[in-house]
Amino acid sequence: MSETRVLPPFPSTPQSPYDVPADPPPSRPRGRGRFAAAVVAGALVAGGAAGVGGAAAWESFQGDDSSPASSSGDRQTAQVVDTGDQQAAEGSVEQVATAVLPSVVRIVVDGPQGQGSGSGIILRSDGQILTNNHVVEGAGDGAGLTVSFDDGSHAKATVVGTDPLTDTAVIQAEGVDGLTPATIGTSGNIDVGQDVVAIGSPFGLDATVTSGIVSALDRPVNVGSDAQGNATVYPAIQTDAAINPGNSGGPLVDREGHVIGINSSIRTSGTSTGAGSGSIGLGFAIPIDEVMPIVEQMLAGETPTHALIGISVGDAASTDGGAVVPDGATIGEVSKASAAADAGLQTDDVITGVDNRMITSSDSLVATVRSYRPGDQITVTYERDGEQQTATVTLGSDASGSDG
DSSP: OEEEEEESOOSSSSOTTTTTTTOOOOOOTTSOOOOOEEEEEHHHHHHHHHHHHHHHHHHHHHTTTTTTOOGGGGOOSSOOOOOOOOOOOOOOOHHHHHHGGGGEEEEEEEETEEEEEEEEEEEEEEEEEEEOHHHHTHHHHHEEEEOTTTTSOOOEEEEEEETTTTTEEEEEEEEEOSOOEEEEEOOHHHHHTEEEEEEEEEOOSSSEEEEEEEEEEEEEEEEOOOOSSSSEEEEEEOOOSSSOTTTTOOOEOOTTTTEEEEEEEEEEOOSOOOOOOOOOOOOEEEEEHHHHHHHHHHHTTTTOOOEEEEEEEEEEEEETTTTTEEEEEEEEEEETHHHHHHTTOOOOOOOEEETTEEEEEHHHEEEEEEESSSOOOOOOOOHHHHTTEEEEEEOOOOOTTOOO
């Protein structure tokens, strides 16, 4: 059985032999991978096997001094050539990586509930960094944050603001300047099949680059709920770029190097748990367009607000040839003086569309509404007593003291 879950920010303690250690491995020059102890150990196994075979091959390649020289057509030894300084092609993964890697950080969290690590996106040269809420909260209250930059330097960090409903957070690295901010793009004009690149620190391996395509858009992803029971559901960008635990908070970028999403969750096969679960080509990123208004509120020291329609909903379904077919979101209760009540929506209405988006489930509705801002007007398509109707709804806000 498969499940969708947020990416665990770090292996839980005690660590298994294949977990990444708490202390980061020695840094290497920018643009080169860093290897955790577990991967190095694995490499030693492979390297040992390769070393034996390699030595035998080397001896056979050498021959004796009396062997005639081979022509290039039947050469039996490796040839060393000068390939020169190869320039990355426009829009290539190499070019994207070169541009974006300086704007991606590794975040190490150390707290009473354990240690963890994730990724982050530099927003400003003075150290403001965007990441996932579940990265910074994973180790509990009072956790310490350390940020590792692309050049190998480190800095302590503090939390500026968090928003569990969108699974976003902003932290501030201390005593830094001159960092390279990421270029924020837009997620509203991307297409299925478009090339994308994911960058982050999967399993603690910072500066890791993977590539793939946009597999689907507006995929409703439910990864839990906040302390008040409100669901954390967002209309995700689905990608087959390899995303693993530790990628959380890192960017999903287009081929121009513009951030279009924040890598946040994966689909697992259900055959492994915890840090052992890995990529099966089903990763999900929060669209950047949904995040930036929340980020701006956090940077301004405000409590983030979200659009509210004012109803409780459940899944609507029908049967077709014995198969259960999702049919929309059934309204269970309409709050008084809410946006839904003002628009005339009632209990047992089945919502099937919002603007040009089809609604197939309660998660689909919640994710869609979360993509709007308080005060936005939406057209809701619904069924009542077997008849299709529409209503214009002006969304309310979940701000303290606000109805809707």
